[in-house]
Amino acid sequence: MQRAEAHFSHGIADNLDDPKYTHYKYWSNPLETKLPHAPDMEIYSLYGVGIPTERSYVYKMSPSSKCKSIPFRIDSSADGQADSCLKNGVYFVDGDESVPVLSAGFMCAKGWRGKTRFNPSGIATYIREYRHKAPSSLLQGRGLESGAHVDIMGNVALIEDVLRVAAGASGKDIGGDRIHSDIMKMSQRINLQL
Structure with a gap:
């Protein structure tokens, strides 16, 4: 530590x-x-959405005889209502199976959006979300429309966006923000001095 x-x-x-x-x-x-003074630069947050993703846990004490070095364990008996995001002691939220939407998109949605103390020169930020679509058969491999954390590297829409930006397109040229989640609404609820 x-x-x-x-x-x-x-x-x-x-x-x-x-x-x-x-x-x-x-x-x-x-x-x-804070971001560098580069007002002509653009920042993109590209990530997948639409997959339940672990966000937090309900813990209980471990039996002292079993785990002396680890005093807590996930309480797998903790469950919410039928439509709850709490299942087996784990709270799930929208994300890419590894990273919750809030972690992936907050800075481009609010922290760096416009002129803030974290973005003093007002660098333009763009959010490009890729809604997960599982492959329809095993022959498709990981899927051309996957939003999963690693598999997104094979997502055709993401590859197209990256290639267009690398070739000189601006965020406006590729369509600006493309948001499928509630990232903007979630970000507004966070009280942070900007």
Whole structure:
């Protein structure tokens, strides 16, 4: 844990101009660093949606005789109502099977959208979501329209977007935001000093 704390930070900066935030341990946390002054640059958040994705857990104490080093375990008896997102002690939300929509899209939806303290030069941000569509047969492999975390690399729409941007198209040229989830509504509910 000490090694992780020395190399990574998980907080929210009060003052992004504080010199401590120039240390590399803050660079991987978008809530503790600001984007560069590059007003002509564009940022894209490309991710899959439409797959139940683990977000949080209900824990209970482990029997002390079984797991001395791990005091908690997931309470698999915890279940919500029939249409609840709580199943077997795990809360599920929309995502790509590995990353929840909120984690994948928040910064482009709100944190960096327009001129904010995290985006002082107003770099344009675009969200491009790819709704998961499972392959119809085993012959399709992982699927040309997959939104799953790794399989999305074979998603034809994603590949087309990446190629068009790499060839010089702007976010507006490729159609701007394409959003299937509730990322904008979820992001507005987060009270964060921008």
